[in-house]
Amino acid sequence: MAQASINTFINAMRKEFASWISKLNALNDHSLQRRYLYAAALFVTLMVTIAITGQQIIKDASDRHLQGMHHSTMVSDQLRDLLLRTSDLETAIQRFIITPNPKTSSAVKRSSDRLGSTLGIVQDSSWVKEHSQFSSSIKRLGEQATRLRTDIDRLIEMRRDIEEWFPAMRLMIGTMQPISVEFTSAAGLALEEAYEEMDDPKQQEIYRAFSAIRHGWLQLISEYRLYIANRFGVFVGNVNAGIEIRTKNITLYLEKISRLLNKLDAFKQRGQLQFVGEVSLDEMKELAHHWQATYIEVAKIINSEYWRMDLVILRHNIEPLLTNLRTDLLGLQQKLEIGIKSEAKNLSINASRLSMWLWIFCLAGILATIVGHYLFRRSVLIPLASMSTALRDEASDKNGTTIPKTNVSEIQDMVSAFDTMREQVHMRQQRLEIILDNAAEGIITIDKHGTIETFNNAAEHLFGYRHQDVIGKNISTLTKTPIRNQRDLITLYDKNDGINILDRELEMEARRQDGTLFVVSVKVSETIIQGNKLFTAIVADISERKSMIENLRRMAExxxxxxxxxxxxxxxxxxxxxxxxxxxxxxxxxxxxxxxxxxxxxxxxxxxxxxxxxxxxxxxxxxxxxxxxxxxxxxxxxxxxxxxxxxxxxxxxxxxxxxxxxxxxxxxxxxxxxxxxxxxxxxxxxxxxxxxxxxxxxxxxxxxxxxxxxxxxxxxxxNPADQSKMNDMTLDMGWSLRIKDAIERNRFTLMYQPIVSNKDGKVHSYEVLLRMLNDNNDIIMPSGFLPSAERFGLAEDIDRWVITHTIEAFINSHHLLPGLRLAINLSAKTLTDFSVCELIHQQLKENQIDPARLTFEITETVAIADMSVARSFLAILKELGCRTALDDFGSGFTSFAYLRELPVDELKIDGRYIKNIINNTVDQAMVKAMNEVAHTLNMVTIAEFVEDEACLNLLQKMGIDYSQGYHLAQPDTMEGCIAAAHRQNEQKKIMVSG
Incomplete structure (x- = not known):
């Protein structure tokens, strides 16, 4: 089989060799490729012979050890996978400890399941079963994984029960929290009892004592909560130091509470405590003692190792099991590596046999290299040396360098490509110079010694230098801080610490040619050209931007x-x-x-x-x-x-x-x-x-x-003694609370004073006057509460109450008083809230009231305070159809100057001019002038503080339209006004019939 493979390979090489011969015949005799292929063909033939011999030797050894290596590698991968599963499980447990939720607990269980399933795969492996030393170790790992899963399940269940998780929590929630609530409640009951007897100086002292102990208790509970928060790691920093501080503070507050309880006990012994005070004191003493005892027990638990049971399980059970798993897995890997090394030793024997053939291969390669180098040098290197000289000359801007001719076609192609490249480089250089010269920012190139190499037009404009004056000089010429070397160049220091400026945009002071300093932004980048470091700095003048930022900062301060x-x-x-x-x-x-x-x-x-x-x-x-x-x-x-x-x-x-x-x-x-x-x-x-x-x-x-x-x-x-004078100032705060209560509980009442016509004596309208009721339903005049209302911003709320209840009174009474008109006073604060106009419009619309039946008054001083706001507010009321009036006219020195600017229908003359008008000719002249000006502006006039008949007669002679004062009628309830009007009508009927 092996011989057949070798024969196939030889036949393939013959075909490839024949292909090379055909290509050689087609190439130019002087071609670099032809010469290279001749040398390559010789070298390849030698290599093929060596490779065939060595391949047969190695193949025999590889076949024997391949199968064993495959099995050992597979087991090694599985052991590595087990290590990863163990790490994943540990990571999942850590995440669950930090963030216990269903997602993280499911992740822990999945990691545990994957670890167990992977162990099962390894146990069932045939290779492991054949090697008994590995089989027993894997079985022990499985037992450890089972115990680990049991401990993990216990950990997860524990994190679901907070009282099992934190053993001290049962005492804090079940004992200390109810005690705190009962203690505060007992102190509150005692305070309420003492407050009811505040007329007694002793009860005032008792009230302060109970108030102090309740305040001290709240401070104690706050410190205790901070103590628990410190132990649970809520605050960053030294936890033990925080716990020690809170423990000392808790001790101090407990001592303070004990002293206050003893003080109250002294009152009790003297019989000065009321019934609720005595009961509360006894209950508070018992509760404080019980709370302190429970606190000591909680502190012992919290400061022990078992304050968090999940950490105990993690430390004593889970972490040791994970450590044992990793240790055993690493031991198995080491054993496996020893086995692999044994296999490698067998392969080394074959490698020794192969080394002999490699020496032969090396000698042949050396010989081929020597021959190839000789041929390559004569045909390629010498012509390329000339080419290199020409390239260096071009790089040094030595134009006109001639490249010698050669008979190698590839070199000729390179010469042609070089000429094209040189032309392209010159064109790109020109384009780059155009871009640099037209850039908006200054661009400066510097070498590692700080020497300036390029300086564009924008930089010339920025610094005032011509480029020929700075190129070749050190960059220190342009900076406030001297730059001596590369370290200074790439690192600039501000007033506090060093900042590397490479690839950062920083600010620094630069120096112009005339010596003036200005602020620039600098961004420096580093490049390496021909092994030399160059730094390119992009510089922009930010003096105007800095000035603008400084102005904004000044405006903010x-x-x-x-x-x-x-x-x-x-x-x-x-x-x-x-x-x-x-x-x-x-x-x-x-x-x-x-x-x-x-x-x-x-x-x-x-x-x-x-x-x-x-x-x-x-x-x-x-x-x-x-x-x-x-x-x-x-x-x-x-x-x-x-x-x-x-x-x-x-x-x-x-x-x-x-x-x-x-x-x-x-x-x-x-x-x-x-x-x-x-x-x-x-x-x-x-x-x-x-x-x-x-x-x-x-x-x-x-x-x-x-x-x-x-x-x-x-x-x-x-001086510290002045602190007691704060009590007088806090009276205003007391009034603010009473005013808010009066608004919520309708503890205000409205009184009405008639405004009478000087022509026929008929009632023209009624001015609405506000009174406040105390707890005994006694009347409190406006001077008692309005100043405090204005200081605490409650005047607007009072005005809204008056508007709503005035309209309500009008609805209930206008059928009993035909032609009823009401005049309402508005405060300064109300004029700035145009939603009050919307309230008036809504009330008029909902109750279908003729707007002309309502007159809204503002004082002259209020109008002066913000003329534009007053004018706008009165104009809106006029658009709604309501009448407007200017009250206390004449109180200012410029009254006539702004009168025509205000859209008012009625002018109420300040009562200071009316009180003594009988005997004061100056007041008479002033009132006449006011009346004439008002009539000229189509306004009616109303005189206030009319106290006698002589004053009324004089005002009638002057032509004043209406009068108001105690001589005519005192303020009364709406029922009283209705009764007075009916009596007046009856008298007129009697006079007519008589």
Whole structure:
């Protein structure tokens, strides 16, 4: 069989040889291919003879060992597959431990099944059964895999039961959580009982004690939750350090709670606790003791090895089994490799026999090479050497190099191709130079020593150099930082750390020919040409872009009007200062809270433009007076903040006093009017004891508030004793809660005061007045709650309540009072919310009310505050068909100037001009002027605060259209107004009949 194969191969080689002979006859005698084929034919003949002899020797040995090698290789692959299955199973278990869900648990089971099935295949292998040493080892692996599957199933089941997974969880959920809820509930009941007896000073102290213990308990529970979160690895960092900190904090809070319980127990011993307080105290003591005992038990479990049972199974069962599996599999592989080496040894004997023939092959090859080299050198190498010289000359730009002629046709073809290539290279070079010269960015080529090799037109324009002036010079000519070598070239350093600039776009400072520096973006790439490194830098001027970014950053940090730092920047800086002071990394810092005393007067009387001008001038004064290192910021409106660094309380007070004197001496003037601005300044010192930025700011704000309360134009320095004065300020917060409750529970009531015609004495309309009811249904006047409502942004909610209930009252009463008209006052905040107009429109439409029956009033000061908003809001009301009125007219100094700009139907003259009008001729003249202007603008006039008959008669003579005041009628309920109207009608009927 083997002889037949050899004969077939010889016949094939004869045919191939004959084919080569025919090709040789067809080729040119001087062809390189013909000469090569002659040498190749001789060499191939020699190779074939050697190959046939060696092939027969190797074939006999290969047939004997092929089958054994095949079986051992197959088993080796199966063992490798088992190792992979083991690794896959371990990976699946790790993923399940990290993310326990049905998907990962199914993956673990699949990996375990695949491992078992693969072991079964190996066990059933015929080769393994024939080799007993392998058979027993594979059987032991199967037993280990079975135990591993049992432990894995147990692990999966455990992860489904959280209380079995985390043994401490049963105590935390079943015991500690109910205790916490009961403790908080008991404290809350005691607080409610103490709150009801707050008039008693002792009960106030008891209330504070119960409040403190509930607060301490909530802090304890928060720390305990952080303790559990630390143990479960929620936070990044040192887990043990976090647990130690939380344990100390829990101990401190437990001690605090114990002290507070003892304090309350003292009240109990003195008989000062009420019934619920005593019961709650006893329950809280027992609950606190029980919680602490359970906490100690939980801490023991959590700090032990068995706090997570899945890790115990993984560590003590699964991981050892996986390790044994890998070890046994690797041992089997080593045994198998020894067997394979034995087979290889047998093959080496045959290889020795083959080596003799290989030596013969080598000698023949050497002889053939010597002969071939001689022929090749004479026919090819010498002509190609001339060709190489011509190529080098072309590469060195030495034009006109002549290539010698040769009789080898292939060399002639190469010469022709070379000429074509040289022409193409010249054309491409020209195109490249055109592209470089017309590129928008500067393109510079540099060698590894930093020497400039190319410099395009854009680079000339960018740096101000001509290319002939910089080519051959070091790149340092163009940079701010000297570049001495290749390391400096490919690595530029910023102020902090080194950054490799290859293939990165970085920013750096460059230098023009005139020495000016400018910012450029640079992207450097590396190329290797003829073994030499070259760097190509693409350079673009980004000075304008950097300038724009700087302007945007400045806009984000600065106040748009004054140019000072804005509120956001100040709060960030204040937070940083407080943290540094708290860490003892900063000397003393003081905070000044500056509030202008008369800004509102200027803004209201002279307009917003004047107010803005005032703020700009004050900002300049503050900035010029402050030190260069201090921070001056506009906090909002007419409030400024100054941070004084490296100071002390005495110096800070002195600096604040200098600011106060500066603004006290400053007189704002526009036109003929001059206004003393003045300011009130609150000072606080930021130290290690300052808890937060908000704490520091609230202290300065409180100090400023106290300065204003003491008479304005003063400096007040905060001290810890002032904290008690916060109680007065918190009254406003109490009012805000009462106002919200009154809105929700309809604890407001409406009163109505008639507006009477001066011509016939008939009621023209009723002004709607708001009152608040306390818990005893006593009346609270607007002066008691409206200021707080405005400060806490509740005025708009009150207006919505008034609008809705006024319309409801109109619906219920208009059939009893024919021609009923109601006038509603609106706050400043409501004018900025145009959804209120939508509410009015919706109420009018749903209840089919004539809009002209409703008049909406705004005060003159509200209109002045934002003229455009007031004008737009009133215009919308007019479009709905409602009437509009301007209240308290004449309170400003520029009243007549803007009156014609507002779309109002009624003008209500400020009561200050009406009270003393009988004896004050100036007031009489002012009222006459207001009346004439209003009538000229087709407005009716209403006089407020009409308190006597003489005043009413005078107003009638002046031509005032309507009057309102206690002389005519006091505010009353709608029922009272209806009854009064009926009495008036009855009296008229009696007079007519009489």
């Amino acid at each position: 600065r106040d748009g009007l004054t140019g000072l730092y804005n509120r956001e920047y100040f709060q960030t800086e204040l937070q940083r200062v407080v943290e540094r002071c708290r860490d003892n990394h900063s000397p003393g810092v003081s905070l000044l809270y500056v509030d202008l005393d008369n800004f509102k007067y200027v803004n209201d009387t002279q307009g917003h433009a004047a107010g803005d001008k005032l703020l700009i001038e004050v900002s300049g004064l503050l900035k010029n007076r402050a030190r260069k290192g201090d921070l001056v910021a506009r906090f909002g409106g007419d409030e400024f903040i100054v941070l004084l660094y490296d100071t002390n309380p005495t110096l800070a007070f002195s600096v604040a006093e200098s600011f106060r004197k500066l603004l006290a001496d400053y007189v704002y003037g526009q036109g003929a009017e001059r206004v003393d601005v003045g300011c009130s300044i609150g000072v606080t010192n930021i130290s290690k004891g300052t808890t937060s930025a908000d704490d520091a700011l609230s202290q300065a704000d409180l100090a400023c508030h106290l300065a204003k309360r003491n008479g304005r134009n003063q400096v007040y320095q905060f």
